[in-house]
Amino acid sequence: MHPTSPLHAMSQGQHRDIINLACTTLAETVERGERLLPDGSEHPAAGPVGTRSGCPSLACRDGGALMSSIVRIRNLAVGYPGLTLFRQLSIDIEAGWTLAVLGANGAGKSTLVKTLLGLMSPLEGRIEWPAGRPHEIAYLAQMTEFDRRFPIRVRDLAAMGQWKGLGLTSGLDRARRAQVIEALEQAGVADIADRSLHTLSGGQLQRTLFARVIMQDAPLILLDEPFAAVDQSTEAHLLGIIERWREEGRAVLLVVHDLSSVLDHCSHALLLGGGEASHGLVNDVLTPQKLVQQGYLSASQADWMFRGRRTNGETTHA
Numbered sequence: 001m002h003p004t005s006p007l008h009a010m011s012q013g014q015h016r017d018i019i020n021l022a023c024t025t026l027a028e029t030v031e032r033g034e035r036l037l038p039d040g041s042e043h044p045a046a047g048p049v050g051t052r053s054g055c056p057s058l059a060c061r062d063g064g065a066l067m068s069s070i071v072r073i074r075n076l077a078v079g080y081p082g083l084t085l086f087r088q089l090s091i092d093i094e095a096g097w098t099l100a101v102l103g104a105n106g107a108g109k110s111t112l113v114k115t116l117l118g119l120m121s122p123l124e125g126r127i128e129w130p131a132g133r134p135h136e137i138a139y140l141a142q143m144t145e146f147d148r149r150f151p152i153r154v155r156d157l158a159a160m161g162q163w164k165g166l167g168l169t170s171g172l173d174r175a176r177r178a179q180v181i182e183a184l185e186q187a188g189v190a191d192i193a194d195r196s197l198h199t200l201s202g203g204q205l206q207r208t209l210f211a212r213v214i215m216q217d218a219p220l221i222l223l224d225e226p227f228a229a230v231d232q233s234t235e236a237h238l239l240g241i242i243e244r245w246r247e248e249g250r251a252v253l254l255v256v257h258d259l260s261s262v263l264d265h266c267s268h269a270l271l272l273g274g275g276e277a278s279h280g281l282v283n284d285v286l287t288p289q290k291l292v293q294q295g296y297l298s299a300s301q302a303d304w305m306f307r308g309r310r311t312n313g314e315t316t317h318a
Contacts, residue, residue: 187241273294
């Protein structure tokens with residue numbers, strides 16, 4: 001084993017644990033290069049979208065031609081046998097979008113993410129990749145799904161964003177080690193790079209997980225409740241990273257519960273509820289009427305939330 005590998009100093013049992021952790025990341029999931037359809041058939045994936053070493057903007061491909069839609073969803077229904085959570089969703093997710101997915105518990109938010117990942121098959125409809133399925137999709141699961149007992153450091157977790165190309169026992173070269181430090185600096189955790197995960201606060205762990213996403217350098221980023229259990233300062237910092245991804249031409253889909261982080265920082269919204277899926281610009285979708293109609297807010301909650309914004313003369317970001 002290479003002496004600079006994060007696995008070098010671990011026991012055999014610890015190796016097994018960390019390999020299991022790595023195998024839960026999307027990098028391992030999408031390695032199959034396939035997409036299940038409702039009838040159980042599969043399509044082969046096409047080539048990768050531009051990455052750090054390719055086109056300067058992730059919104060371009062084929063020698064610089066503009067790539068607008070990263071994924072097209074047509075007449076999609078998701079759920080489980082005997083339970084359809086929503087149906088007839090048709091949307092093109094574009095490069096440079098920040099798409100907020102909102103809905104009450106059980107509306108299908110996380111199920112949609114799992115369907116995009118290929119972990120679940122749609123009940124109806126199809127998912128298309130106009131430029132070919134991305135070589136990598138970055139996925140950040142809910143923090144409750146992460147076991148911080150794994151005996152690795154902050155820098156090791158960030159470096160896992162590169163393990164898909166390197167292998168678990170390969171060492172990082174100088175350039176990649178520099179990229180890890182840069183990602184940690186962007187996430188605001190470079191000063192704790194050698195801390196063990198079990199010593200971190202919730203906000204520090206989430207920043208470290210964002211550093212791992214930065215290292216994946218993916219054109220499509222899926223974030224499932226990225227602001228849960230973090231303080232306002234950390235949330236503001238993470239929103240700054242998401243804004244940088246938007247400027248780089250990446251598409252970011254984030255499942256959120258707090259409307260305040262959506263109204264001012266996301267370009268588009270997808271509202272799930274009542275078996276329906278409404279989408280469009282934030283201003284057009286997240287209206288008091290629709291939020292009440294689709295069961296996300298009560299009438300009194302919607303009136304209280306939007307009254308303050310009207311009083312202050314604020315407008316939502318779109």
